[in-house]
Amino acid sequence: MHKIQFIMITKINNIDDVTIFFQNLYLEGVSAHPDDDFNDYVNYETNEASYNMEEATLRNRLMNDSFEICEKVNVDIYDLMMNVFFNKIDTESTKSN
Secondary structure, eight states: OOEEEEEEEOOOOOOHHHHHHHHHHHHHHHOOOTTOOGGGOOOOOTTSSOOOHHHHHHHHHHHHHHHHHHHHHTTTTTHHHHHHHHHHHHHHHTTOO
């Protein structure tokens, strides 16, 4: 499996940043959920932690900030993440056909 190179967003200021963060998570290849602690993510192929402490701490902070922004603008964080992930999956399956 080849990895796409990108730079993880480091600050959430608005709902567009939340969407970018969720897109970044998708590109990392994780099956993310807004309620999960990134310290608990494990690569199922290697059985090793998906993130080191610094990476998990950043993602946990970004997720907490995402919850705050979504609440502020009355957007359901769960629906937003699901839509971002499903739109990416739909786009990829269309490309392969």
